[in-house]
Amino acid sequence: xxxxxxxxxxxxxxxxxxxxxxxxxxxxxxxxxxxxxxxxxxxxxxxxxxxxxxxxxxxxxxxxxxxxxxxxxxxxxxxxxxxxxxxxxxxxxxxxxxxxxxxxxxxxxxxxxxxxxxxxxxxxxxxxxxxxxxxxxxxxxxxxxxxxxxxxxxxxxxxxxxxxxxxxxxxxxxxxxxxxxxxxxxxxxxxxxxxxxxxxxxxxxxxxxxxxxxxxxxxxxxxxxxxxxxxxxxxxxxxxxxxxxxxxxxxxxxxxxxxxxxxxxxxxxxxxxxxxxxxxxxxxxxxxxxxxxxxxxxxxxxxxxxxxxxxxxxxxxxxxxxxxxxxxxxxxxxxxxxxxxxxxxxxxxxxxxxxxxxxxxxxxxxxxxxxxxxxxxxxxxxxxxxxxxxxxxxxxxxxxxxxxxxxxxxxxxxxxxxxxxxxxxxxxxxxxxxxxxxxxxxxxxxxxxxxxxxxxxxxxxxxxxxxxxxxxxxxxxxxxxxxxxxxxxxxxxxxxxxxxxxxxxxxxxxxxxxxxxxxxxxxxxxxxxxxxxxxxxxxxxxxxxxxxxxxxxxxxxxxxxxxxxxxxxxxxxxxxxxxxxxxxxxxx
RNA sequence: GCAUCCUUAGCUCAGUUGGAUAGAGCAUUUGCCUCCGGAGCAAAAGGCCGCGCGUUCGAAUCGCGCAGGGUGCGCCA
Numbered sequence: 001x002x003x004x005x006x007x008x009x010x011x012x013x014x015x016x017x018x019x020x021x022x023x024x025x026x027x028x029x030x031x032x033x034x035x036x037x038x039x040x041x042x043x044x045x046x047x048x049x050x051x052x053x054x055x056x057x058x059x060x061x062x063x064x065x066x067x068x069x070x071x072x073x074x075x076x077x078x079x080x081x082x083x084x085x086x087x088x089x090x091x092x093x094x095x096x097x098x099x100x101x102x103x104x105x106x107x108x109x110x111x112x113x114x115x116x117x118x119x120x121x122x123x124x125x126x127x128x129x130x131x132x133x134x135x136x137x138x139x140x141x142x143x144x145x146x147x148x149x150x151x152x153x154x155x156x157x158x159x160x161x162x163x164x165x166x167x168x169x170x171x172x173x174x175x176x177x178x179x180x181x182x183x184x185x186x187x188x189x190x191x192x193x194x195x196x197x198x199x200x201x202x203x204x205x206x207x208x209x210x211x212x213x214x215x216x217x218x219x220x221x222x223x224x225x226x227x228x229x230x231x232x233x234x235x236x237x238x239x240x241x242x243x244x245x246x247x248x249x250x251x252x253x254x255x256x257x258x259x260x261x262x263x264x265x266x267x268x269x270x271x272x273x274x275x276x277x278x279x280x281x282x283x284x285x286x287x288x289x290x291x292x293x294x295x296x297x298x299x300x301x302x303x304x305x306x307x308x309x310x311x312x313x314x315x316x317x318x319x320x321x322x323x324x325x326x327x328x329x330x331x332x333x334x335x336x337x338x339x340x341x342x343x344x345x346x347x348x349x350x351x352x353x354x355x356x357x358x359x360x361x362x363x364x365x366x367x368x369x370x371x372x373x374x375x376x377x378x379x380x381x382x383x384x385x386x387x388x389x390x391x392x393x394x395x396x397x398x399x400x401x402x403x404x405x406x407x408x409x410x411x412x413x414x415x416x417x418x419x420x421x422x423x424x425x426x427x428x429x430x431x432x433x434x435x436x437x438x439x440x441x442x443x444x445x446x447x448x449x450x451x452x453x454x455x456x457x458x459x460x461x462x463x464x465x466x467x468x469x470x471x472x473x474x475x476x477x478x479x480x481x482x483x484x485x486x487x488x489x490x491x492x493x494x495x496x497x498x499x500x501x502x503x504x505x506x507x508x509x510x511x512x513x514x515x516x517x518x519x520x521x522x523x524x525x526x527x528x529x530x531x532x533x534x535x536x537x538x539x540x541x542x543x544x545x546x547x548x549x550x551x552x553x554x555x556x557x558x559x560x561x562x563x564x565x566x567x568x569x570x571x572x573x574x575x576x577x578x579x580x581x582x583x584x585x586x587x588x
Numbered sequence: 589g590c591a592u593c594c595u596u597a598g599c600u601c602a603g604u605u606g607g608a609u610a611g612a613g614c615a616u617u618u619g620c621c622u623c624c625g626g627a628g629c630a631a632a633a634g635g636c637c638g639c640g641c642g643u644u645c646g647a648a649u650c651g652c653g654c655a656g657g658g659u660g661c662g663c664c665a
Contacts, residue, residue, distance in 0.1 A: 027605085034608065044607055047645070057645080082608050083645065127665085164665065269665085295663050304590065306661060317663045324665045353592065354660055382593080382658085420627060436627090448601070451593070453658070459614090460600070464627045466613040467601090474627050482624050524604080532602070535612085542628060551624040588627080 001098035006030050012067045013045050020053040039087035046084040057084030092499045099508045108575050111515050118156045120335045121147045123347035127164035128246045129173045129200040133399035138381045143347035144259045145527040148579045163268025171225035172207035174238050197249035258581045272330040276322045279330040286366035294318030298362050313358045328359045336370035343375040350380035379525050382453035412462050413437030435583040443469035447531035467535050475538040479570040480586040495560035503544040510540045511572050534576045541569050
């Protein structure tokens with residue numbers, strides 16, 4: 001509806017401007033007045049164009065209003081306020097018309113993307129032999145939401161999990177794990193049993209410590225690395241086994257988090273190992289590769305070091321090895337040439353901003369992208385802090401393990417479910433506890449502007465009221481409950497919606513705003529916009545629920561209409577929460 | 589030193605092509621279950637939007653300066 005409204009207003013304003021001898025091609029900003037007593041929508045065009053028209057804003061506004069008022073099917077009232085705001089009050093009929101059209105539409109999202117953009121989303125990017133900690137939460141769930149949203153708008157999305165699965169750390173783990181794996185194979189014991197991820201992590205830490213103390217161990221690990229990189233069959237076999245054991249635990253967490261990443265999305269650093277030399281060659285062709293202190297570098301004017309000297313992007317280390325810039329550049333070639341990406345999105349923490357700035361600039365300057373118009377976007381996010389405003393740690397100084405965090409959330413949610421709805425079966429309680437606990441954590445993270453650090457707090461994340469996932473889930477569950485009581489099927493119900501109360505009107509208008517929120521997330525890559533929208537939708541519903549009884553409504557056509565409005569609310573909530581990767585219980 | 593992100597109610601945060609009396613949640617106070625699920629609804633109270641100058645009809649938003657905080661800055665990823 002908003003689309004048509006904007007088009008209508010745009011035409012009218014352009015016509016008025018034309019009468020003043022001005023050709024306008026800029027988009028008109030249609031907004032919602034802060035106080036809804038001032039109408040459903042407002043425009044400030046009269047003030048904006050007053051100067052150009054050499055016409056007082058009030059007079060210009062009057063001319064626009066005259067034309068808007070003629071659109072009686074759209075507006076019940078149009079007025080001028082303050083210095084020249086034009087406030088528009090929609091007619092109930094037009095809201096009903098577009099709302100019922102949306103109800104009859106197969107897809108809740110009608111937006112067809114103008115241009116389909118194949119998009120790579122690089123997120124989660126876990127390291128092998130390391131447990132996921134809270135720091136991995138943000139990349140994993142923000143990337144997951146962005147993938148879902150961009151996909152929902154009709155773009156092909158290729159998810160990429162850029163695993164840290166290559167290099168010296170892997171050699172060190174292999175060095176320590178080798179005897180354990182050999183023994184397990186001899187004894188016929190599964191690796192998951194003897195080498196759970198927590199154990200692998202210990203081995204890695206032990207190896208790091210040993211390398212520091214004993215140069216011999218360090219040398220051995222380096223030998224392992226060289227052999228591994230040369231493709232030694234036995235070491236590759238061990239490497240593969242360790243990777244699978246390590247990822248098994250990661251997938252357990254992905255499943256719990258309802259994150260869509262699968263084994264097919266794994267393209268770790270190891271995947272690019274045979275493309276690194278080619279990538280350096282390709283960069284060399286651009287003529288920008290220069291040797292400096294033995295390393296192969298690209299110098300770009302825009303980057304300066306501490307002392308103000310030119311800052312290199314190191315493509316090949318002085319020992320001939322490759323570093324993370326090389327891997328990212330190789331991945332960029334692969335993604336644009338082989339995967340056909342026209343948009344590549346990197347979801348990593350804000351500390352890597354400079355790295356990506358450099359890599360993007362290098363890719364463009366050296367021309368290694370398949371298409372110079374490929375959009376490269378870094379989606380940075382802040383750190384999760386403890387209540388002392390410092391990065392979240394346990395008492396022993398370790399990073400808080402993601403697995404522990406999620407378990408705690410589900411446990412707490414279970415206690416609440418048990419208290420609030422003891423009639424549910426044990427199985428249902430567990431299900432609901434999972435949906436509510438995980439949903440709360442995800443929503444608490446996603447609903448914040450990702451730019452900022454935030455302070456982690458269980459109490460806030462699992463709060464029962466206010467702007468939280470359980471609040472949205474509760475609205476959904478209540479609607480389902482109404483349909484159970486009314487003995488109607490939520491999956492097939494259909495009726496004509498009409499306005500009989502202001503709360504219905506507000507709710508209907510809000511439902512029609514979903515598309516705008518989704519498009520905004522896909523464009524600006526900020527999931528909290530969708531969270532805000534869904535929260536506002538739930539607030540509208542709760543208010544409606546309180547004022548407009550469905551079951552006790554005597555007029556049967558109003559009752560049918562309210563059921564339809566409820567159902568559309570439910571569908572919209574479920575759709576939006578699904579984009580956030582948050583499950584929606586029908587009872588809780 | 590340079591770059592970058594940030595500073596909004598007691599606390600945690602929204603507010604983005606500049607718009608009307610700056611909004612939520614938590615905490616505090618007050619109403620509302622003979623009524624579809626009170627994980628709710630309605631309301632009160634709470635603000636030099638870090639400070640200053642500028643741009644203009646209009647600034648939390650844009651520019652400059654200052655103060656305070658986070659992060660990053662050559663071969664780790």
